[in-house]
Amino acid sequence: MFMKMPFLNRRKKQGSYKLSNDNLPEHVAIIMDGNGRWAKKRGLPRVAGHREGMMTIKKIVRHAAKFNIKVLTLYAFSTENWKRPKTEVEYLMKLPAEFLDTYLPELMENNIQVRTIGQLSDLPEHTRQAVELAIEKTVQNDGMILNFALNYGGRAEILQAVQKLAADVKNEQMKVEDINEEAFSSYLYTYPLKDPDLLIRTSGEIRISNYLLWQLAYTEFWFTDVLWPDFDEEQFEKALYDFQNRKRRFGGV
Ligand code: FPP
Secondary structure, three states: OOOOOOOEEEEEOOEEEEEOOOOOOOEEEEEOOOHHHHHHHOOOOHHHHHHHHHHHHHHHHHHHHHOOOOEEEEEEEEOOHHHOOHHHHHHHHHHHHHHHHHHHHHHHHOOOEEEEEOOHHHOOHHHHHHHHHHHHHHOOOOOOEEEEEEEEOHHHHHHHHHHHHHHHHHOOOOOHHHOOHHHHHOOOOOOOOOOOOEEEEOOOOOOOOOOOOOOOOOOEEEEOOOOHHHOOHHHHHHHHHHHHOOOOOOOOO
């Protein structure tokens, strides 16, 4: 793990900001959008954007770990992404294995633990195996959690939680009067992680696209026009800086 915390005092074209090591988000969730547009702008096939997007993941994982972010949840494949052309889906399904093959030593070195949220059982065998192997190999690491949302949908997550909860009520493992927010959260894929403090979405789209619907209730949102393959450490720091300068009231005053 990188032990040294970078104190930053940078002067930007738009103004200046000072990023302190206090009040950093513990859990950052990212919607990595704009890979296709990045490729199109360069006359490249869409998959070239996904490949470059994978390189951005490596950069941002390293950087997030430097700031002692506890959990980084990345939206890698949604339940809606199956609608894409077959060749694109096949390519996206190969990326986790490639990423983990080339990056696992660095994840180990930095004490990073890989986890997933989503319906892994519907992924192609080779994708699932690669991910499960990475989870297994990194299970003892207790540094940053790198959480991939794979075949993830917020509504599907809530529905499977309701089904499990209903089954537990039926078999008397749970009482109706004990169902509260905390109990419900324990049926979600994200349990026992705390809810994201900060959500970043790239590429200028201002929506949440079925991502962490329950968990984003009090999350701070941060949007940028930058396409995911162009997103970098400086952008990430800007998001952290803006987060530090927001007042979170959680419904209070
Ligand atoms: C959205 O961009 C991006 C995705 C649906 C896939 C994100 C995947 C990666 C960044 C790589 C995954 C790698 C690993 C290791 C899991 P888009 O294609 O919708 O872009 P567009 O809106 O410009 O078309």
